[in-house]
Amino acid sequence: MLRIAVPNKGALSELAIQMLREAGYRQRRDARELVLVDPENHVEFFYLRPRDIAVYVGQGSLDVGLTGRDLFADARVDDSAEEIMALGFAKSTFRLAAPVGAFTDAEQLRGRRIATTYDGLLADYLARTGLDAKIVHLDGAVESAVSLGVADAIADVVETGNTLRAAGMETFGAPIMESEAVMIGRRRPDRDRPAGLDVLLRRLQGVLVARRWAMIDYDVRRDLLERATAATPGLESPTVSPLRDESMVAVRSMVPIEDVHRVMDELYEIGARAILVSEIHAIRL
Ligand SMILES: Nc1ncnc2c1ncn2[C@@H]1O[C@H](COP(=O)(O)OP(=O)(O)OP(=O)(O)O)[C@@H](O)[C@H]1O
Ligand SMILES: O=P(O)(O)OC[C@H]1O[C@H](OP(=O)(O)OP(=O)(O)O)[C@H](O)[C@@H]1O
Numbered sequence: 001m002l003r004i005a006v007p008n009k010g011a012l013s014e015l016a017i018q019m020l021r022e023a024g025y026r027q028r029r030d031a032r033e034l035v036l037v038d039p040e041n042h043v044e045f046f047y048l049r050p051r052d053i054a055v056y057v058g059q060g061s062l063d064v065g066l067t068g069r070d071l072f073a074d075a076r077v078d079d080s081a082e083e084i085m086a087l088g089f090a091k092s093t094f095r096l097a098a099p100v101g102a103f104t105d106a107e108q109l110r111g112r113r114i115a116t117t118y119d120g121l122l123a124d125y126l127a128r129t130g131l132d133a134k135i136v137h138l139d140g141a142v143e144s145a146v147s148l149g150v151a152d153a154i155a156d157v158v159e160t161g162n163t164l165r166a167a168g169m170e171t172f173g174a175p176i177m178e179s180e181a182v183m184i185g186r187r188r189p190d191r192d193r194p195a196g197l198d199v200l201l202r203r204l205q206g207v208l209v210a211r212r213w214a215m216i217d218y219d220v221r222r223d224l225l226e227r228a229t230a231a232t233p234g235l236e237s238p239t240v241s242p243l244r245d246e247s248m249v250a251v252r253s254m255v256p257i258e259d260v261h262r263v264m265d266e267l268y269e270i271g272a273r274a275i276l277v278s279e280i281h282a283i284r285l
């Protein structure tokens with residue numbers, strides 16, 4: 001049975017569980033459940049602290065796990081585990097920040113104190129850039145570290161920047177890491193690939209595509225077909241079906257969700273009518 005680690009709380013947990021549900025797996029209903037077996041799919045889910053997931057996968061206790069790229073880097077288990085798929089949610093950047101106006105460049109942190117909950121990630125960054133600074137480890141709410149005098153700057157997760165702004169802080173220097181939820185797995189030869197892993201990855205890939213694409217249908221005059229299908233090339237090639245009115249055809253194609261309205265406008269201009277867009281629930285490419 002494939003053993004999969006899933007975040008049990010925090011920013012990743014609900015979205016990870018939702019994605020696994022969309023991929024057709026059973027998920028726990030009660031937040032106190034620590035283990036859940038999905039016998040039909042031959043997988044077993046272990047609900048663990050997001051920070052610990054890389055440790056379990058790195059040690060080989062579990063086959064794969066959903067975690068954040070930043071948490072994975074922070075755990076420093078790169079020699080035994082690797083990122084196998086980016087999952088497209090919980091996107092954030094890991095950045096340096098300080099009270100507005102305090103610093104403009106990372107170089108200015110030489111000899112200063114930086115507070116973070118991601119010591120490993122920060123230490124690797126400091127080593128990589130040859131910056132000699134002191135790391136102050138905290139457990140959370142690092143935005144208060146500077147005003148309370150335990151650090152000169154912080155290194156933390158930034159999404160909207162609202163938390164920083166509310167604390168009177170700003171980012172400076174280049175981002176240390178672009179993060180998002182990822183699937184990690186133990187490094188091992190292909191022949192030792194655990195059963196069920198390929199199915200899991202194909203299903204998750206399907207969810208990612210279904211989230212990015214919609215289905216578009218429309219009717220158009222045959223003589224306008226070339227122009228219309230140029231606007232809706234789809235993933236492979238649009239389906240064109242005859243209509244009872246032989247001067248017309250029906251077209252069905254996939255279209256990126258962010259382009260839906262622009263494409264509908266374009267099709268209407270070309271002369272297509274009865275343009276309808278529907279959601280894709282699941283897909284296997
Ligand atoms: N506001 C956010 N937007 C997007 N991703 C986020 C956000 N906050 C945290 N994350 C991501 O979630 C993961 C860790 O967050 P989570 O809240 O689960 O842990 P934590 O904050 O370290 O722990 P805790 O909240 O229990 O102290 C990281 O991968 C991080 O990049
Ligand atoms: O840029 P923003 O959109 O404001 O998001 C970033 C904030 O979100 C996370 O905090 P979380 O809510 O997990 O609280 P925590 O400090 O307890 O981890 C992170 O640690 C930042 O503080």
Ligand SMILES: [Mg+2]
Pocket residue numbers: 010011
């Ligand atoms: Mg948090």
